[in-house]
Amino acid sequence: MTGMSGSLRAGVMTFLLPIALAVVGCSRAGDDATVRLALQTEPTTLDPAYSVDFSSGRIASLVHSNLVAFDPDARVVPDLALSWEILDGGRRYVFHLGRARFSQGRSVTASDVVYSVRRLLDPETVSPRWWLLKPLRGAAAYHGGASWDGEAVQAVDDSTVVMRLEYPVAHFLGLLAMPAAGIVCREEVERLGKGYGRAPCGSGPWMLSSWREGDEVLLVPNPGYSGPRTALAGLSFRVIPEQMTQIAEFEVGSLDVLEVPRAELEHWRAAGSPLLWKEELRVVYIGFNTVKPPFSDPRVRRALNMAVDVEKIIAHVLFGAGTRSRGVVPPSLRFSPEPAERYPYDPAGAKALLAEAGYPNGFSMEIWQRENPEAGRVLESVQGYLADVGVTAKLVTREWGAFKEAIDRGTPDAFFLDWLADYPDAENFLAPLFSSSNIGGGGNRTGYRNVRVDSLLDAAAACMDAAKRWELYRTAEAIVYGDAPWLFLWFPEKYEVVSPRLTGYRIPLIFNGQRFLDVGV
Amino acid sequence: MRTFIVKRLAMLVPILLGVATLTFILMYVVPGDPVRALAGERYDEETLARMRTELGLDRPLAVQYVAFLGRLARFDLGRSFVTRRPVAEAIRERFPRTLVLALSAMVLAIVGGIAIGTIAAWGRRPVVSRILMTFSLVGVSMPVFWLGLLLIYLFAIKLRVLPPSGYGGGSIRNLILPAVTLSFASMATIARVTRSGVLDALGEDYVRTARAKGLGERIVLGKHVLRNALIPVITIAGADFGSYLSGSVLTESIFGWPGLGRFVVQAILRRDFPVIQGAVLFMALLFILVNLAVDLSYGAIDPRIRPEGGKR
Numbered sequence: 001m002t003g004m005s006g007s008l009r010a011g012v013m014t015f016l017l018p019i020a021l022a023v024v025g026c027s028r029a030g031d032d033a034t035v036r037l038a039l040q041t042e043p044t045t046l047d048p049a050y051s052v053d054f055s056s057g058r059i060a061s062l063v064h065s066n067l068v069a070f071d072p073d074a075r076v077v078p079d080l081a082l083s084w085e086i087l088d089g090g091r092r093y094v095f096h097l098g099r100a101r102f103s104q105g106r107s108v109t110a111s112d113v114v115y116s117v118r119r120l121l122d123p124e125t126v127s128p129r130w131w132l133l134k135p136l137r138g139a140a141a142y143h144g145g146a147s148w149d150g151e152a153v154q155a156v157d158d159s160t161v162v163m164r165l166e167y168p169v170a171h172f173l174g175l176l177a178m179p180a181a182g183i184v185c186r187e188e189v190e191r192l193g194k195g196y197g198r199a200p201c202g203s204g205p206w207m208l209s210s211w212r213e214g215d216e217v218l219l220v221p222n223p224g225y226s227g228p229r230t231a232l233a234g235l236s237f238r239v240i241p242e243q244m245t246q247i248a249e250f251e252v253g254s255l256d257v258l259e260v261p262r263a264e265l266e267h268w269r270a271a272g273s274p275l276l277w278k279e280e281l282r283v284v285y286i287g288f289n290t291v292k293p294p295f296s297d298p299r300v301r302r303a304l305n306m307a308v309d310v311e312k313i314i315a316h317v318l319f320g321a322g323t324r325s326r327g328v329v330p331p332s333l334r335f336s337p338e339p340a341e342r343y344p345y346d347p348a349g350a351k352a353l354l355a356e357a358g359y360p361n362g363f364s365m366e367i368w369q370r371e372n373p374e375a376g377r378v379l380e381s382v383q384g385y386l387a388d389v390g391v392t393a394k395l396v397t398r399e400w401g402a403f404k405e406a407i408d409r410g411t412p413d414a415f416f417l418d419w420l421a422d423y424p425d426a427e428n429f430l431a432p433l434f435s436s437s438n439i440g441g442g443g444n445r446t447g448y449r450n451v452r453v454d455s456l457l458d459a460a461a462a463c464m465d466a467a468k469r470w471e472l473y474r475t476a477e478a479i480v481y482g483d484a485p486w487l488f489l490w491f492p493e494k495y496e497v498v499s500p501r502l503t504g505y506r507i508p509l510i511f512n513g514q515r516f517l518d519v520g521v
Numbered sequence: 522m523r524t525f526i527v528k529r530l531a532m533l534v535p536i537l538l539g540v541a542t543l544t545f546i547l548m549y550v551v552p553g554d555p556v557r558a559l560a561g562e563r564y565d566e567e568t569l570a571r572m573r574t575e576l577g578l579d580r581p582l583a584v585q586y587v588a589f590l591g592r593l594a595r596f597d598l599g600r601s602f603v604t605r606r607p608v609a610e611a612i613r614e615r616f617p618r619t620l621v622l623a624l625s626a627m628v629l630a631i632v633g634g635i636a637i638g639t640i641a642a643w644g645r646r647p648v649v650s651r652i653l654m655t656f657s658l659v660g661v662s663m664p665v666f667w668l669g670l671l672l673i674y675l676f677a678i679k680l681r682v683l684p685p686s687g688y689g690g691g692s693i694r695n696l697i698l699p700a701v702t703l704s705f706a707s708m709a710t711i712a713r714v715t716r717s718g719v720l721d722a723l724g725e726d727y728v729r730t731a732r733a734k735g736l737g738e739r740i741v742l743g744k745h746v747l748r749n750a751l752i753p754v755i756t757i758a759g760a761d762f763g764s765y766l767s768g769s770v771l772t773e774s775i776f777g778w779p780g781l782g783r784f785v786v787q788a789i790l791r792r793d794f795p796v797i798q799g800a801v802l803f804m805a806l807l808f809i810l811v812n813l814a815v816d817l818s819y820g821a822i823d824p825r826i827r828p829e830g831g832k833r
Contacts, residue, residue, distance in 0.1 A: 042787075044603045052561025126571045128560035194605035213614050214779025215688045240686060240777040248673045248685035401553030401792045408557065422563075432563055441557070441564045 033233035033521050034218075035502065036256050038240045038249065042214060045197030048182030049120055049127035054420075054511055057179035059237065061512035062219060063103075064182030064202030067095050067113065067161070068173050070513035072506045074281070074332075074424035076173045079227075080108060080183060080203065081161070090168030090464045097159040101224025102185040103207035110155030116183045117153045117163075118142075129180035132422075135172060137164040168462045170469055174423030179512055205515050206235060214239055231520045256502045256521075260495040262321045262374070268497060276496045278507035279323070281330050281421035283429060286367060286382065286487035287407070287446040288414050294363055295413060301484040303353035305343035308385040312345075314490055317377050322490035327477045328433065329426045330491045332509060335470040339478045343488070350389045362390025368412035369395060370403040375416050382487070407445045414487070415445070424510050426473040431457050434480050448485040452476075522820075529813050533806070540805040541593060544798050545586055555602055555792035576602055589798065598799035603791050608799035611784065615768075616803075618688060619780035622772075623765035625700035630707035631758055635747070637708070638715025642723070643742065654716065660709025669702045669775035686777040699776040703769050707761040711754050718750025725749070751822055759815030766811065767804035 043056035051060040061069075069079035081095035100108040117136070120127050121143050133139050136152035154162045165172065175181065188201035200208055205227060206219035219235040240246045243261045250258035260268050260275065268275060288295040288304075295301060314322045323331065326338040354362060367382070369375040376397075383393045393414075398406065407415050421428050432443030435457050439447055453476045460472035481488070498505050501521050508514035556572040557564075573579045577588065592599055598608035634657075641653040676698060677685035689695035722728060723746060731741045768782025781800060788796035819826045 045605065050605075052559070123571065126568070126575050128564045128568050128572070130568065131563070131565065194600070197605060212688070212690075212779065213611060214784060215777075238687060238777065239779065241774050241783070242686075242777070244670055245673065245686045245775055245777055248677055249687075251678050252681060252685055254684065254687075399553070399790055401555070401558040401790065402551075404557050405552060405554045419562075438563075441560070441566060441569065443563050 033231065034236050035232055035234070035516060035519060035521065036236045036238065036254060038246045038255050038258070039217075039237045040239075040241055040243075040246075042239045043217060043237075046200040046208065047197035048116075048180050048184060048202075049125055049129065050197060051179045052128055055237075058512050059217060059219070060179045060182055060200065060202075062204055062206040062235065062515060063200050063208055063222075064179075064184065064204045065100060065108070065225075066177050066181050066183060067097075068177050069515070070174075070177050070424070070508070070510045072508040072513050074509035074513050076177055079177075080113070084173075086464075090170065090172070090462075091165050093163040093165070093172070094156075095161040095163070097161065098226055100203040100226040101222075102188075102201050102203050103222045103224060104185060104188065104201050105224060106185065106187075108183065108203045109158040110161045111158075112183050112186060113161045114153050114155050115186045116181075118148060119184065119189065120180060121152070127180065129178070132175045132178055132180055135165045135167065135169040135175075137166050139166070168464055170461060170464055170466075171423060171425040171427050174425050174428075177512075178422055205230060205517055209234065228517050230517050232516060235516055250497065250499070253499065256499040257505065258497050260497055262319045262495075265319045265321060265495060268495075273497045276498060276505075276507050278494050278496075278509060279330060279332055280492050280494050281333065281424060281510060282418055282492055283325055283328060283330060284322070284416075284418040284489045284492055285325070286414050286416050286489065288485055288487070289410055289412060289447060290449075290485050291410065291447040292413060294357065294359060295365075297357050298483055299353050299357040300359065301487075302343065303350040303357065303389070304386065304391065305484050305487055306346045306353065307350040307389040307391070308382055308487060309345040310489055313378060313381045317374070317381055318490070318492070321493045321495060323493070325488045325490050327481050327488070328429045328486075329473065329477060330421075330429070333421075333424055333426050333429075335467070336474055339481045342481065343484070347385075347388050354389060354391075359390075362392065364392040364394065365413040366394045366396050368403060368406060368415040369397055370400050370417075371397055378489075379416055408440050410440075410445070410447055417445070418492075419443070421510060426470065426477075427457075427461055430473055430476055430480070431461065434476070434485070446485040448480070448483070450479060450483060453479050522817075526813070526817070529809075529816075533809060536809060537802060537805060538590075541590070541798065541802055542586075544801045545589060548792070548794050548797060549582060553792045555794060558791045559602060593802075598802075599795035601788075601796045602793045603788075603796075608795050611796070612781070612800060612803055615779065615781045615784050618691075618778065619766060619768050619782070621691075621696065622699055622703060622769075622778060622780060623762060625696055626703035626707070626765055627758060627762045629700055629704035630711055630761070631754070633704065634708040634711025635715050635751075635754065637712035638750075639719055639742070639747065641712065642716040642719035643746075653712065657709040657712040660705050661713070663705065665702060665706070665769075665771045666775060668705055669698070669772060672698050672702055673775070686775070688777070688779050695776075699772050699778050702775070703765065703772045707758065710757055710761075714753045714757060715750055718753060719746055722746040722749045748822060752819060752826075755815055755818055755822065759811055759818075763808045763811040766807045 039055045041055050043059050044053060045051060045056055046060045046063055048060050048064055051057045065080045067079060067081040068076050071077045080097050080100055082098040084093055084095045086093055097110060102108060117133060119125055121130055121133055121139050123143055123145060130143055138149050138151045142148055151164055156162055182202060185201040189196050192199055198211060203224060205222060205225045207222040209218045209220040211217050217237040221230050240249060246255065246258055247264065249255040288301050290296055310324050314320060314324060326341055367379055369379055379395050383395060386393045406412055419429065419433060432438045434444055434448050434453055436449040436454050438444040456472050456476040460469050463469040463472060494507060496507055503520045504518040555578065556569050559572060560569060577585060600607050601611065637653050637657060641650040644650055673685045676683040683698055684695050687695055728741060728745050731745045768780045768785060770782040770786050772778065773780045773782045785797065785800045788800065
């Protein structure tokens with residue numbers, strides 16, 4: 001029996017040792033002035049030219065300055081440029097730069113702006129985001145291989161930059177505030193090449209202190225930043241892929257901000273936690289393949305819009321965290337209400353419309369989705385509603401890469417997708433999603449084509465009068481809504497809880513609109 | 522013995538070549554375009570074509586394959602499409618974390634599993650035995666995901682003695698929960714196998730002889746029973762360890778552990794070919810080496826087993 005007690009001891013020790021060790025080394029402080037945030041996915045690069053995903057863009061924008069930036073309300077505010085003039089009916093912009101330094105110490109001059117613009121447009125750079133500077137004069141030609149003529153952007157002196165546009169673009173300043181338009185430090189880019197994305201050198205309020213792959217990106221204040229000084233010691237972005245784990249980290253006080261998953265909303269509301277709330281600049285929809293029968297018939301698309309009780313899905317699957325969309329442009333970017341309701345939940349009406357279109361017995365279709373538990377729940381409800389009107393919907397799940405390839409090529413009958421704003425403007429929703437020039441990878445994955453909408457969108461983009469411009473967008477949107485290339489779903493809402501030690505934090509309307517300069521602990 | 526090792530190591534080259542070729546083919550067969558995954562949500566086809574050229578994806582498959590093998594011959598795993606970082610550098614950064622987690626989980630599983638299995642078989646009290654075996658049944662059947670969350674809830678949120686997740690710069694406190702979670706299923710299997718091995722051995726003549734010679738129970742257990750019961754345990758532990766070394770996606774995800782598993786899954790989702798190729802090859806190499814070590818250890822534990830080709 002002595003042998004047994006020996007191994008028993010070993011067994012007990014196996015379980016107790018970790019606990020003992022843990023208790024000894026307990027209580028690591030989280031009381032310093034570093035704001036601790038979570039990222040669901042790790043940034044891929046902090047090089048503005050290649051920052052296309054949410055995490056990369058968000059952090060690249062903290063490290064780099066642009067000529068202008070977004071504030072938390074998504075208004076364009078001065079960044080490197082303290083002021084600017086818009087001349088020649090929107091064809092010429094003159095920016096007056098303030099003093100600023102890159103994180104390696106050198107002063108930022110107008111020639112850095114010229115360099116950064118040219119770099120983004122350079123075909124050798126192969127930036128997927130070059131298009132945002134496409135309105136600049138000669139930009140498209142240069143990108144296509146022509147030589148650089150310097151017309152697009154000029155450094156008049158060290159602190160004055162002039163940009164010339166091919167045609168007026170009302171949302172041009174919004175484009176300049178996107179992560180890809182960040183101003184980079186030439187010698188660092190040239191020294192590091194592709195490695196710049198992991199050792200960026202910008203003149204933004206923050207600079208990269210360390211990046212532990214798969215684990216944490218730590219930013220500290222950039223001593224050279226010219227704007228208001230932050231009282232914080234740093235920003236820590238920890239990569240925590242699981243939402244449940246993020247919640248646990250917040251509960252134990254190691255995260256300062258937590259995005260509350262919709263399924264958890266009730267729990268946090270009941271717990272009395274002060275929830276921050278913001279409508280997202282995002283629209284969720286089911287896109288129809290408008291070139292493929294039966295979806296090439298607008299009556300079929302309208303019928304399917306009437307077949308689904310979207311309000312109920314919002315209430316039960318989204319736990320109320322969304323607003324039914326009767327259009328495309330999110331409420332906070334609108335200057336007038338959405339189009340009047342055309343698709344009330346009406347299964348009988350839907351059936352009648354399907355019969356009129358020649359499908360009295362319905363049909364079968366596939367709805368594609370990318371892997372995502374919420375999409376699954378939503379689409380199962382949709383599937384149920386469609387079955388009520390005789391339409392058999394099969395759900396096809398693919399992971400992101402394969403899904404995107406399929407929708408770019410127009411393979412699926414329909415697909416569940418969302419669109420998140422790059423810049424806060426109606427144009428950013430209507431043009432990529434419905435202009436026929438953007439069919440495929442440009443954003444219009446339904447293949448929707450309407451000459452009237454195209455011309456309205458072109459006219460609106462060039463219209464510098466805000467009221468007239470909105471009127472054009474509103475008209476285009478109403479036509480799109482009537483044509484129903486989508487099964488219109490909702491504008492989602494975002495909820496966050498914030499640790500009580502944090503002050504001044506707000507959920508930004510646009511993803512790179514929170515630079516943590518007004519945040520304290 | 523030496524011939525055996527040399528032979529097995531010589532097999533490495535054709536096996537790795539096979540793995541490399543298979544991975545290469547699989548990547549091009551599976552749908553999903555790497556440049557589309559890289560380009561974000563708004564791009565033009567011309568840019569995609571440029572990206573393809575830059576990454577060498579526009580060349581004929583055979584040319585890409587030869588270039589890939591050429592790189593391998595120079596021990597160059599290439600650069601990630603996504604992060605533009607050398608793949609070898611990323612593996613060097615990630616692997617030690619996976620190794621630490623795998624080793625701790627394995628030690629926990631072996632020590633805990635053998636202890637539980639032995640007590641359950643050796644013990645005279647059926648109640649203890651039944652409790653332990655129920656525990657191991659639960660261990661075998663409990664999903665890792667659920668176990669991980671349960672441990673986080675208990676030790677991080679309720680008791681507040683351990684951090685819920687993260688690498689913590691290598692702190693042992695951060696290691697405990699993921700290691701315990703990862704070890705659980707192996708521990709349970711090892712416990713069950715140990716128990717049946719010990720029960721079998723207890724019925725053998727040599728145990729009776731050992732007892733009849735008047736040897737102490739401790740020596741009977743250690744020298745005669747456990748030693749004979751260990752062979753299947755090593756097989757299981759070896760196989761599990763091999764898979765732990767390639768990273769454990771679920772455990773790593775729940776605990777935000779920045780190891781190889783998540784790294785590879787991310788790469789697969791993004792169609793980051795160089796990373797997938799490099800990591801799969803690296804894992805295959807590890808697997809082969811662990812298996813070799815397991816085969817060699819059989820002989821050390823049971824002298825009747827000698828690797829084939831060795832001298833008796």
